[in-house]
Amino acid sequence: MRARTAPDGLRAVDGHAEKEDGVPSERAKKGPRSRGGGVWRSAPALIGGVLVLLMAVLAVAGPIIWGEAAERIDAGAILQGASAEHPLGTDNLGRDLLARVLVAGRYSLALALAATLIGAAGGILLGALPSVLPRRAARMATGTVNALVAFPGLLLAMFTAVVSGLGARGAVLGIGVAIAPGFARLTQTLAASVAGADYVAAARMLGVPRRRILARHILPNIAEPLILNLAQSLGGALLGLAGMSFLGLGVQPPDFDWGRLLFDGFARIYVTPVVALGPAAAVALAGIGFNLLGDALARAAARSSAGQGDAVRPEPPRPSGEPDPDAVLEVRDLTVSFPGGSTPVRELSLTVAPGEIVGLVGESGSGKSLSAAAIGGLVPYPGSVTYGRLRLGGVDVAAMSGKELGTALAMVFQDPMASLNPALKVGGQLAEVAVVHQGASRADARRRAVDRLGHVRLPDPAKHAAQHPHELSGGMRQRAVIAMGLMGTPRLIVADEPTTALDVTVQRQILRLLREVVEETGAALLFISHDIAVVGELCDRVVVMYAGRVVEELPADRLADGAAHPYTKALIASLPDLDTDRSRPLAGIPGTQPAPAQVGTGCAFADRCSLATEQCRTERPELVVHGPRQRVACWEVTS
Incomplete structure (x- = not known):
């Protein structure tokens, strides 16, 4: 069981989106919750954004402000160390190194951007070709991608630079070629998920040219992760170009970038190390900034549930009757879809009353687990979740804060090792729930963690609280995960095949424990399983799913x-x-x-x-x- 943040990807098409009289609610007037605002709440994202902003300002203003000082030759100040007049010293012509570092930002960033665009364009084209070419040509393109990915990037860059000729152009081409295989592999993976869609097959049958299929039907559906990858690739390109110039394969005099300045100062590093400090720090800060920002953007996109597509594909409201005031969970017309025409869950409707255990059963692939993920806001990007009504404890899930949802909803997953951090002790992970969601002190949270472990019949709870997950057996770990959910006061427990990986004896103990938890707390339990015998034994009511629908x-x-x-x-x-x-x-x-x-x-x-x-x-x-x-x-x- 893990506390989760509010599901931003969920989109109510009825209920909280509009009032009963058709007047938009305050939430609807303000529009969907901004995903961008959540990106900057983490320290790495904020640091990365500030560093990138500073580099952008430096690229624009650096040559204007310090350009003259960077080129001014002073025969009386040749090869000086750090001083009040020259904080980073001077070069062999007496030019101020700090000014040259600040001016070199524009050229360094411009070269990195050019290399990234070259690598992205070549990689995206190469990776997308297998999805539109005939089978034999597609195999050749795939084999080319695999060969390029296996080849060391630095050697590929150096080889291309030497063949193209020393200088900035060769370095840019070399780094671009080194970046391309990564983009190609990512594009190939994403395009493969779209190429089998019905609308792509229909376009092929209608004789639409391959370039048009690629430009209109495939690339637009995989554009976002590729754009996010650009930010991370910029940081890698910047570091790669600096390395090429440092090796003498990149920018050549009289031009200079950060890598060239580092190369020029390296001969003096043991005498006056400060001369290499400026360009090295600039390269490091810029690379860290782009990587942190790209990683934060990618994480933010992965956490969202593709609400971006809602404005393009609006779902019409469906009449679903009056809300059930007694239901802990009320779901009406829940649909989960993915780009390419894949809809694993179709118009699911169910209710769960307090103290009731409802079993959701069906073969693998019937949509059971994805339905649970949609209820908890865990559908991975680029999945899109729509519903007529999704209420937990009488409140629309989309309107609940992270603390409210994390307290009211608890989830038990099939593999407890995926729910428990192997690097942290069990008690500390349970205590974190109380600290984050209930504002408890560390000491009180740890005491409650030990109490909850004892509540789920874990022998010697104090001892096991001080152990790591791998020190517990499978049944003990599953009990610990259940205890994690009981750290709060859940109104609903969603158990997604929690006994599949356990032997029969431990399975029966976990089922008995779940029944006891429901009876003691009055919580509702949605139990998901492919084993109809287990469902029949544990549950009060059974909902059978097939191909995404309740049958x-x-x-x-x-x-x-x-x-x-x-x-x-x-x-x-x-x-x-x-x-x-x-x-x-x-x-x-x-x-x-x-x-x-x-x-x-x-x-x-x-x-x-x-x-x-x-x-x-x-x-x-x-x-x-x-x-x-x-x-x-x-x-x-x-x-």
Whole structure:
């Protein structure tokens, strides 16, 4: 269980976005929460931004202010050390080194920008080609990318610079060529996820030229991560060009950049080391600034859930009735989609009452875990989350602060080692929840951590609190993760296949513990699993998903003999028991679940269903009432 920040990527299309009378709420008037503002809240991002801003100002103002001083020759001040008049000393012509360092900023940054643009343009083109070329040519392009990535970047840069000729032009080309493989690999990976989309296939069928497919359908959908990578590449290009000039392969006199100044001063470094301090510090600060800023921007984009696409692809409001005041979790028409036409979750609706355990079950790939991620605001970029209503404890999730959401929602994941930091002790990680979300002191938080570990039946909790996660068994780690969620007062616990990696004995203990936690705290539990037997044993109500949609919802005690949907029946029939004939093959469901981008207009289960008719293949059935607390989406069952 981990506390999470508010899901900025979630977008309410009803509820908090507009009031019941259609008048925009204050949140809607102000517009979506700014992602850019959150970038500058971290110290590395702020430091990187300040350094980059200073370098930009220096590039503009440096030659104007100190240009004359940088070129002024003084025969009486040759090779001087640091002094009040020359803080960094002078060169072999008596020119002030501090002025030359300040002036060299423009040339150094300009060369770095040129090298980055060359590398980005060549790399993006090379990486995107496999997605539009014929198969044989695509293999050749992919092989070229793999070979370039495997080749050491510095050797590639030096080789290109020597072939192109010594000087700034050769250095820029060399660094550009060295940067290109990284851009090519990133572009190739991103383009591959878009190239299989239906709209790209349709463009190919219509005979759209390859360059137009590349320019209109592929590159625009992968542009943002490539642009973010530019900032980080600028820092690398700056350091690379300085290294080339320092080796004598870059800028040549009378021109000078930071690397050239460092080269000129290196012969005196043991006598007057200050002469190398200025250019070395400038290179280091500029490189650190660009890398910190690029890393911060990339992290900010990864944390957001692609709300950027909302303005382009607005979701129309759907009528979803009055809010349920008694529900801890209320979800209406939750949809998760990704660029390329992939929609893994489609119009999911469910409610969970206080003290209720609801099981979300289905095969791998049915959308269970992604539904949980959307509820917690954890859908990775570039996923887009839309919903008609998503309320936790009666409050729209998009309107909750990080502390409110982190306190009200707790998540238990399948792998506890992914939830626990292996470098930190267990007790310290639990205590951090109370310190951050409840403002507790370190001492009080640690005492509560030990208490929570004992509450989840972890033997000798004080001892285990002082241990690292790898010192605990799998079952102990899962108990510690549950205890982490109980550091607050969660209204909802989302358990995403928490027993999959555990043996049967420990699995039963964890299931019993979850039931006890719900009974003691009154929290609601959304239990996600592919094991319908475990769901039937633990849960009060079962929601069955297939290909991103809910196909049946029914009480758990009616699962064995009251299931109506053919898919639910097939899942139950595939479970072996003591009466199963061991001489016969285990029962299974023929066929495979369709990929999220390949779900047709009819029932997604039709190709695997023995009852399917033409109507099933052409029309999608809606969930309708089929009995007490039971709803089914099947033409043959409800007709």
